[in-house]
Amino acid sequence: MSSKVNLTPQRKAIYDVIRESSDHPTAAEIIERLKVKDLSFAYGTVYNSLRYLTEVGLVHELKLGDAASRYDGNVDEHQHIQCQICGRVDEVFTDVTKEWLNAIAKETDYTVKSHQVILKGICPQCREQ
C-alpha cells in the first residue's frame, strides 16, 4: 500500500520551486522561476506535474477566483486572504470552528468534506498609500 510518490526530475523541480516560494505562485510564475534556474519543461508537463503534486497531497491548489490557480507548498490546514489592491495573498491560520461546520451540516443536510475561506481586504502596505 501507501503507493509511493513518484517524483520525477520535472516534478521534483516544480515542487522545489513551490516550496521555495512563499507567495503562492501561479503556473505561469512557476514556469518563470524554473527558467531562472535554466529549467524549461513542456507546458503540459508543468500542468500535469502540478496536478500530480496536488493529487498526492504534496501541494495545495488555491482557486481564489482569479483567472489562474495558485500553488501552495504549505499543506497544513490554513486559509488565505488576498489584498484587493495589490493582489498579494497572505496566510490565515485562525480557522473556523468545528461548531460552525456542524451547524452547516445540520442546516444543509450535507456531509461536509472540506471548506475554503477566501477573505479579501486591504493589506497593511496598501493601506498606507
Added chain:
Amino acid sequence: MSSKVNLTPQRKAIYDVIRESSDHPTAAEIIERLKVKDLSFAYGTVYNSLRYLTEVGLVHELKLGDAASRYDGNVDEHQHIQCQICGRVDEVFTDVTKEWLNAIAKETDYTVKSHQVILKGICPQCREQ
C-alpha cells in the same frame, strides 16, 4: 445621486432568468434558458450584462472553483455548499461570526472587506446512492 440602474431589455431578460433560477446558473446555462424563451443575444452582451448586473449589485457572481462563474439572484448575505458528486450548489445561511473576522483582522493586519466560504461535501441525494 443613487445613479439609477439602467435595465435594457437584454439586461432585464437576463436578470429575469437569474431570478427565476434557484440553482445558480452559469453564463452558458443562462444562454440556454434565454433560448427556451426565444431570446438570443450576442455572446458578449450576456457577459457584459452579467458584469453590469453584478456591478450594480442586482446579482452576485459566485466563483466556486469550477471553470465557469455562477450567478445568484439572491443578494442577501449567504454562503454556498457544493456537492462533490453531482455539482449542485445549495445555500448556507449560517454565517461565520464577527469575532472570527475580527480575529483574522488582528492576525493578518488586513482590513477585512469581504469573505467567501466555499464548502464542499456530499448532498443528501448523492449520499443515498
Added chain:
DNA sequence: CGTATATTTAGACTAAGTCTAAAATAAAAT
C-alpha cells in the same frame, strides 16, 4: 535483453471570457 508501463514533449485544441469596431438605440441639445 525485450517488453510493458509511465512520463515527457510539442503542438493542436477547448472553455470561458474579453476586446474591438461598427451598427443600432436611446437621450440630450438645438
Added chain:
DNA sequence: ATTTTATTTTAGACTTAGTCTAAATATACG
C-alpha cells in the same frame, strides 16, 4: 422634429488558462 452625443448591442477576432493527443523518452519488470 432634427441633429448631436452617449450608451448599448452585435459579430467576430482575440486572450488566457488549461486539457488532450500522439509520438518520443524514460523507467520498471520478467
